[in-house]
Amino acid sequence: RSAYCAASVASLTNILTPALFAGTAEWIARCQNWEGGIGGVPGMEAHGGYTFCGVAALVILKQEHLLNLRSLLHWVTRRQMRFEGGFQGRCNKLVDGCYSFWQAGLLTLLHRTLYATGDRALSMTHWMFDQLALQEYILLCCQCPAGGLLDKPGKSRDFYHTCYCLSGLAIAQHFGSGELHHEVILGVPENRLQATHPVYNIGPEKVARAVLHFLQQPVPSPEPTA
Amino acid sequence: DEIGLIPCPEARYNRSPIVLVENKLGVESWCVKFLLPYVHNKLLLYRQRKQWLNKDELIDITCTLLLLNPDFTTAWNVRKELILSGTLNPLKDLHLGKLALTKFPKSPETWIHRRWVLQQLIQENSLPSLVTKGNLGPAPVERIHRLVQEEMNVCSEAAGRYPSNYNAWSHRIWVLQHLGKLTVKVLLDELSSTKYWVSMHVSDHSGFHYRQFLLKSLIGRTVTDNNVLVQNQMVNEQNPSLQKEEESAGAEAACAEEQSVDLPRRIEEELELCTELIDTYPGHETLWCHSDETLNNSHHSPATSHMAQAMDVDGLNESSSKQSYTQETKRLKRARMQDSLGPEMEYRFIDKILSTCRDADQARFATAYRKWLVTFLGQ
Numbered sequence: 001r002s003a004y005c006a007a008s009v010a011s012l013t014n015i016l017t018p019a020l021f022a023g024t025a026e027w028i029a030r031c032q033n034w035e036g037g038i039g040g041v042p043g044m045e046a047h048g049g050y051t052f053c054g055v056a057a058l059v060i061l062k063q064e065h066l067l068n069l070r071s072l073l074h075w076v077t078r079r080q081m082r083f084e085g086g087f088q089g090r091c092n093k094l095v096d097g098c099y100s101f102w103q104a105g106l107l108t109l110l111h112r113t114l115y116a117t118g119d120r121a122l123s124m125t126h127w128m129f130d131q132l133a134l135q136e137y138i139l140l141c142c143q144c145p146a147g148g149l150l151d152k153p154g155k156s157r158d159f160y161h162t163c164y165c166l167s168g169l170a171i172a173q174h175f176g177s178g179e180l181h182h183e184v185i186l187g188v189p190e191n192r193l194q195a196t197h198p199v200y201n202i203g204p205e206k207v208a209r210a211v212l213h214f215l216q217q218p219v220p221s222p223e224p225t226a
Numbered sequence: 227d228e229i230g231l232i233p234c235p236e237a238r239y240n241r242s243p244i245v246l247v248e249n250k251l252g253v254e255s256w257c258v259k260f261l262l263p264y265v266h267n268k269l270l271l272y273r274q275r276k277q278w279l280n281k282d283e284l285i286d287i288t289c290t291l292l293l294l295n296p297d298f299t300t301a302w303n304v305r306k307e308l309i310l311s312g313t314l315n316p317l318k319d320l321h322l323g324k325l326a327l328t329k330f331p332k333s334p335e336t337w338i339h340r341r342w343v344l345q346q347l348i349q350e351n352s353l354p355s356l357v358t359k360g361n362l363g364p365a366p367v368e369r370i371h372r373l374v375q376e377e378m379n380v381c382s383e384a385a386g387r388y389p390s391n392y393n394a395w396s397h398r399i400w401v402l403q404h405l406g407k408l409t410v411k412v413l414l415d416e417l418s419s420t421k422y423w424v425s426m427h428v429s430d431h432s433g434f435h436y437r438q439f440l441l442k443s444l445i446g447r448t449v450t451d452n453n454v455l456v457q458n459q460m461v462n463e464q465n466p467s468l469q470k471e472e473e474s475a476g477a478e479a480a481c482a483e484e485q486s487v488d489l490p491r492r493i494e495e496e497l498e499l500c501t502e503l504i505d506t507y508p509g510h511e512t513l514w515c516h517s518d519e520t521l522n523n524s525h526h527s528p529a530t531s532h533m534a535q536a537m538d539v540d541g542l543n544e545s546s547s548k549q550s551y552t553q554e555t556k557r558l559k560r561a562r563m564q565d566s567l568g569p570e571m572e573y574r575f576i577d578k579i580l581s582t583c584r585d586a587d588q589a590r591f592a593t594a595y596r597k598w599l600v601t602f603l604g605q
């Protein structure tokens with residue numbers, strides 16, 4: 001989690017250096033366990049939130065190859081619930097709306113990474129999860145009548161779940177980008193959300209603007225000022 | 227030994243909202259909206275240097291705050307300062323944390339602070355000036371052993387209070403790694419003492435993951451011990467005069483009192499446990515997952531493998547071999563001669579389940595497991 005925050009901030013603000021992240025990628029790889037997913041620290045149980053953070057950080061650091069991508073894919077695809085359509089965070093746990101982003105988002109990262117390794121068995125129109133089923137779960141089960149979104153029916157709304165249910169919905173509605181962009185919108189067209197950047201989870205155009213902005217700034221020197 | 231909130235929206239009588247019955251502390255809910263902001267504010271004013279609080283007041287206020295909201299990091303940090311200045315006994319915080327966990331079994335900040343306190347306590351033990359005679363209590367080793375046992379209890383209780391309590395089980399692993407030093411004894415003790423618990427919590431993935439951690443640590447430990455023994459033998463053959471030195475160096479890893487682990491037997495027992503639970507409680511994915519992985523372990527157990535390469539004790543292969551994991555599996559499988567675990571037994575077990583079960587999930591898991599057996603065992 002901390003590694004992802006650091007990598008996220010450093011890459012957007014153009015202060016990412018090899019020295020800053022020396023050994024980080026290897027450490028994250030050590031957090032992948034026998035289940036295929038990634039835990040909080042080496043030895044811990046595989047967990048949707050940490051897996052997303054680990055993979056996203058490695059994408060930023062361009063070191064995804066340090067992971068066993070096959071066992072990771074195996075683990076995350078099994079996290080979509082066959083009845084609910086939403087995702088669970090860990091094996092044998094209940095569905096939770098926030099994992100709509102952590103797990104589904106993770107699958108979009110894996111898709112890109114695997115494509116980059118030359119895998120041509122990958123779909124060019126759909127992610128490796130049931131996008132419609134996820135949208136159904138979010139829209140039908142995760143909305144609070146008073147506004148906002150939530151974990152599962154019976155829970156109360158909060159900003160965290162509102163954020164990640166919506167982010168998950170955006171992921172489920174949009175495959176790829178640019179020429180490969182393919183939309184799958186469940187229900188009325190008004191349900192359509194704008195696409196989100198799978199690594200930073202802000203608008204892709206915002207990522208571009210941020211990167212551009214900081215590229216134009218002088219890079220701060222590591223020495224303290226007098 | 228336990229705290230809780232008593233649902234009581236209005237103060238009916240003019241009396242204290244604190245209720246103490248049989249060593250359980252209850253607080254009537256009506257008072258929280260007065261009490262919490264009051265103590266919270268007092269602490270903030272202190273932190274902002276606008277209002278002084280003496281040590282006793284600080285201890286009281288932080289204690290109250292943390293029993294109402296243990297995820298209030300600042301309150302734990304104030305107590306860290308008190309501990310470092312010698313005003314507060316770190317054991318008190320272990321007790322406070324334990325109490326907080328009875329109501330908030332997941333509380334991340336409580337577990338984090340607990341690890342800080344434990345680190346303080348072990349550092350104390352390693353100070354050369356620490357004298358262990360007379361009234362300073364038992365020797366450090368005994369003290370640490372007691373700390374470990376207490377932590378195992380705290381984790382167990384917290385795990386029982388919230389299903390798949392990630393933070394509790396993670397803490398348990400941390401304690402074994404940092405306090406228990408992953409000795410064979412502690413690993414075997416834990417395997418035996420958690421067996422009943424996991425049988426009563428068959429969907430608790432975290433509990434079963436813990437057993438995987440124990441098994442893999444045992445495998446890693448045995449490999450390391452074997453490596454050290456082999457190294458010792460080699461050195462002894464070359465240099466008999468160095469024998470004594472090497473022996474004492476090797477004693478750490480393979481000392482006389484440490485049991486030799488019958489790994490195949492442990493793994494077999496684990497598989498038996500899985501089989502029994504799968505049979506008794508159909509349809510729990512965790513049990514199948516655990517069963518798969520235990521079988522996997524049997525093929526990596528050095529006792530049944532020619533390969534004496536050291537493995538990480540936390541069960542992860544080195545990153546460089548990540549991609550070759552599948553290749554390794556295939557090589558080990560062909561290299562192994564004796565397989566006391568009988569794939570025929572597994573097939574018989576699976577086929578029996580498939581023919582008798584009525585639970586749809588169980589049938590699905592069994593079918594998947596059978597496919598996996600075919601692929602994995604290649605038979």
